[in-house]
Amino acid sequence: MTRSKTIQLYLIDGVPKGRIKCTLANWTGIAYKIPRIELDKAKSIDYLKQSGVYFLFSTSDETQENIVYIGQAGNRKNGEGILNRLQEHKRNPDKDYWTEAVAFTTTNNAFGPTEISYLENQFTNLARDSKRYIVKNSNEPNLGHVTEEKESELEEFIDYTKIVIGSLGYRVFEPLIVDDSPSEFIEPSSKELLLYFKQKSRKSKKSIESSAKQTSEGIVLLKGSHIEIIDSTSIPEKIRKMRQKDNLVIDGILQENTLFTSPTYAAAFVIGGHINGKNAWKDEHGRSLNEIEKSE
Known part of the structure; x- marks a missing residue:
């Protein structure tokens, strides 16, 4: 302890x-x-x-x-x-x-x-x-x-x-998530809620499946998540620039854990366009983040 x-x-x-x-x-x-x-x-x-x-x-x-x-x-x-x-x-x-x-x-x-x-x-x-x-x-x-x-x-x-x-305000040594193991081996906890995103893309026709953890700082999109590689015209400019970062996404796969301040930004990064993140992210029981927060 x-x-x-x-x-x-x-x-x-x-x-x-x-x-x-x-x-x-x-x-x-x-x-x-x-x-x-x-x-x-x-x-x-x-x-x-x-x-x-x-x-x-x-x-x-x-x-x-x-x-x-x-x-x-x-x-x-x-x-x-x-x-x-x-x-x-x-x-x-x-x-x-x-x-x-x-x-x-x-x-x-x-x-x-x-x-x-x-x-x-x-x-x-x-x-x-x-x-x-x-x-x-x-x-x-x-x-x-x-x-x-x-x-x-x-x-x-x-x-x-x-x-x-x-x-002093510098989290230079802190990992984004407590457990950095692959998402399928992560046990959900009350402090860091494990969330899932699954949607078929209208652009690439591919099934996009991603996982994330909700932390005290926001939403951490986990390494290995699937990312839609085609941008929509509605994508926020900040997210568009993030998606263009060198070696962050290779062949539609996220290469490292990435922090977002909101679930909507995390979902927009995944799908490459505008989306309501609180409805898109769901827990292992299929409850949306919006439903989870209302039940607390």
């Missing part, structure tokens, strides 16, 4: 959109969320002069997809660690996309080159595996060589980091 956690968020500038200091009870780690435009104000934060790891966050102007870059910063001879590295990124024209940074270090300055290399590697792979963000790291970070004891310690730091960064 997951235990409750106490997180303390300190609004350094007194406003939610400003700089935020984040600590967790019984954890030596410490995190700072810093808007890019407020970076110069962070010079007085001594913890940011230490070694650590950091995340640069933004959203694509073209696709509205979330973007993250994950890096490490060692303590340099001039006494500037994480903050100096963030300032370098701010001056770099190739990294002008980010709008917010989240930096992690420790209250006892315990990280050396080996530790931050390990953390950067693990965080990058976790972010790629979750498939929620476009990970801008072009190279595979060096894992480094750590002892079994140190690895256990760093994995605990990673677990706490997941909690903190999620609490």
